[in-house]
Amino acid sequence: MENIFETNVLDSNEAKVMDKLTIESGIMEETLMEQAAFAIADVASSFSPKKILCVAGTGNNGGDCIAAGRILHNKGYNVEIYIYGKNQSNGFKKQLLIAENYGLKIKYNKDFSDEYDLIIDGLIGIGLNGEVRSSIKTVIEKINSSNAKVISEDIPSGISSDTGEVMGDAVHADITITFGNLKIGQILYPGREFSGKLKIAELSFKKFISNRKIITPDIIKVPNRKKDSHKYDYGNVLILAGSSKYPGAPILTALGAQRIGAGLVTLITPGDSSKILSFEPSIIYSSLNKNNFEKNDLKKLNDEIERANVIILGPGMTEDSIEFVVELIKKQGRTKNIVLDAESIQAIKEFESLSENILITPHVGEMKKIFKNLKNNIFELERFSKQKKCIIMLKSSITTITDGEKTFFNLLGSSSLSKGGSGDLLSGIVGGLIAQGLDTINACITGSYIMYKTAKELSNEYTEYFITPKLISENLYIGFKL
Ligand SMILES: NC(=O)C1=CN([C@@H]2O[C@H](COP(=O)(O)OP(=O)(O)OC[C@H]3O[C@@H](n4cnc5c(N)ncnc54)[C@H](O)[C@@H]3O)[C@@H](O)[C@H]2O)[C@@H](O)CC1
Numbered sequence: 001m002e003n004i005f006e007t008n009v010l011d012s013n014e015a016k017v018m019d020k021l022t023i024e025s026g027i028m029e030e031t032l033m034e035q036a037a038f039a040i041a042d043v044a045s046s047f048s049p050k051k052i053l054c055v056a057g058t059g060n061n062g063g064d065c066i067a068a069g070r071i072l073h074n075k076g077y078n079v080e081i082y083i084y085g086k087n088q089s090n091g092f093k094k095q096l097l098i099a100e101n102y103g104l105k106i107k108y109n110k111d112f113s114d115e116y117d118l119i120i121d122g123l124i125g126i127g128l129n130g131e132v133r134s135s136i137k138t139v140i141e142k143i144n145s146s147n148a149k150v151i152s153e154d155i156p157s158g159i160s161s162d163t164g165e166v167m168g169d170a171v172h173a174d175i176t177i178t179f180g181n182l183k184i185g186q187i188l189y190p191g192r193e194f195s196g197k198l199k200i201a202e203l204s205f206k207k208f209i210s211n212r213k214i215i216t217p218d219i220i221k222v223p224n225r226k227k228d229s230h231k232y233d234y235g236n237v238l239i240l241a242g243s244s245k246y247p248g249a250p251i252l253t254a255l256g257a258q259r260i261g262a263g264l265v266t267l268i269t270p271g272d273s274s275k276i277l278s279f280e281p282s283i284i285y286s287s288l289n290k291n292n293f294e295k296n297d298l299k300k301l302n303d304e305i306e307r308a309n310v311i312i313l314g315p316g317m318t319e320d321s322i323e324f325v326v327e328l329i330k331k332q333g334r335t336k337n338i339v340l341d342a343e344s345i346q347a348i349k350e351f352e353s354l355s356e357n358i359l360i361t362p363h364v365g366e367m368k369k370i371f372k373n374l375k376n377n378i379f380e381l382e383r384f385s386k387q388k389k390c391i392i393m394l395k396s397s398i399t400t401i402t403d404g405e406k407t408f409f410n411l412l413g414s415s416s417l418s419k420g421g422s423g424d425l426l427s428g429i430v431g432g433l434i435a436q437g438l439d440t441i442n443a444c445i446t447g448s449y450i451m452y453k454t455a456k457e458l459s460n461e462y463t464e465y466f467i468t469p470k471l472i473s474e475n476l477y478i479g480f481k482l
């Protein structure tokens with residue numbers, strides 16, 4: 001069974017709602033804090049520290065930190081607690097009182113020395129509200145310049161739990177122990193980098209299902225292959241891509257569609273991409289013998305378009321083909337599954353709304369061209385997807401897939417994919433899965449998983465330097481082994 005605690009990705013609002021629902025159900029806040037503190041203390045003990053510094057803010061994140069300090073003190077560790085800030089939450093006040101009663105050393109708003117080998121960062125958690133104030137920034141700088149190992153509670157202080165952005169400055173953690181569920185800010189860069197190793201401490205939270213999840217093997221859906229079958233059972237992919245300038249890109253797309261199992265793959269390019277036939281002779285190939293696609297090519301391509309159940313547009317196209325793409329979307333956008341990749345994505349500027357059978361697969365640069373306010377913001381991406389009524393696979397070091405309602409994060413990518421052509425291959429893989437009957441979201445989840453996993457496994461053997469999109473396509477079977 002899927003473990004929701006490990007795949008859910010919460011925003012700060014959801015995390016607060018989950019806290020509230022748990023407390024309303026009868027679990028006391030103190031109980032959650034004690035559980036959080038024990039989880040922190042367990043990890044802290046594993047470092048066998050000689051001298052521990054607990055750096056606490058005055059909210060509940062600070063409360064957890066004081067409680068962890070108290071537990072470690074009770075276990076016999078040498079612990080000191082330094083507190084920074086003014087407005088004390090109730091949870092914090094309670095923990096402070098207990099720590100005083102237990103005889104801990106506590107200092108307020110004082111500079112700390114460099115004698116500690118472990119720091120527990122409980123300055124700010126999901127309660128961060130804007131840029132870090134300068135007094136706290138100084139403390140963060142001090143933590144970062146220390147040689148001690150650092151454990152961050154819930155999220156590194158200074159990282160926005162909603163975007164992963166550094167809000168002025170942030171703690172560089174060796175380990176982050178997060179409570180209940182992952183938060184967006186721990187998985188998107190740069191927050192992911194600042195978090196170090198991530199651990200989830202479950203606590204007794206009430207079950208809370210979020211619409212955002214990380215992609216794990218249990219949600220991958222590989223299309224069935226029947227014994228009694230023929231090629232038409234596995235779909236017909238039409239790839240209209242390339243240009244005289246970029247003849248290589250569509251070759252990778254065609255290889256992706258073919259190697260993921262599509263029944264028929266047809267590639268039509270303006271320029272000469274006939275090399276595809278030496279890589280994979282089973283692909284049906286023809287060229288229009290020109291530089292780019294033009295609007296009036298649609299008529300010539302009518303039969304191929306009618307036969308296809310997925311059309312992939314874009315890899316290797318130049319902007320001179322955009323009019324053609326706009327026209328094709330106008331004619332087929334409500335009936336055919338269409339994957340828009342690379343330059344063809346710019347065509348959607350011409351439409352107020354599309355339909356859920358249209359997928360766009362931009363990298364961040366392409367996305368910013370169609371949506372200037374993107375920043376690092378999942379909420380904006382989801383809103384854009386809903387408003388345009390199309391599915392988006394935003395490709396980056398973390399790939400985000402959304403239909404505006406549900407969002408999935410692929411964390412498997414590696415720098416072996418930071419090479420021209422990786423995206424071309426991916427659009428073919430995803431299109432090939434749609435052709436085999438997967439719905440678009442599941443095709444993106446499964447396709448990106450299989451491709452990124454293959455790249456990762458190959459990198460273990462050949463290094464991230466050596467891997468190429470073609471090599472990935474030839475070894476795609478590796479990614480099927482979930
Ligand atoms: N409420 C609950 O039931 C639980 C909460 N938990 C902890 O509580 C945290 C949330 O607690 P809170 O809601 O009290 O918030 P936080 O403690 O995360 O943040 C509030 C504190 O950060 C300071 N702060 C906020 N923005 C700042 C800025 N821009 N610059 C400088 N300082 C800033 C505030 O002055 C305050 O001291 C979670 O991250 C988690 O660690 C856990 O104990 C689990 C249970």
Ligand SMILES: Nc1ncnc2c1ncn2[C@@H]1O[C@H](COP(=O)(O)OP(=O)(O)O)[C@@H](O)[C@H]1O
Pocket residue numbers: 342362363394395396397398399412413414415416417418419420421422423424425426
């Ligand atoms: N550092 C990285 N970590 C993880 N994945 C990456 C990284 N760099 C690139 N990728 C992935 O590689 C692919 C690159 O796509 P794209 O930029 O469209 O390439 P191209 O247009 O050259 O084919 C995307 O799927 C992206 O998610």
Ligand SMILES: [K+]
Pocket residue numbers: 061121122123124125152153154155156157
């Ligand atoms: K923290």
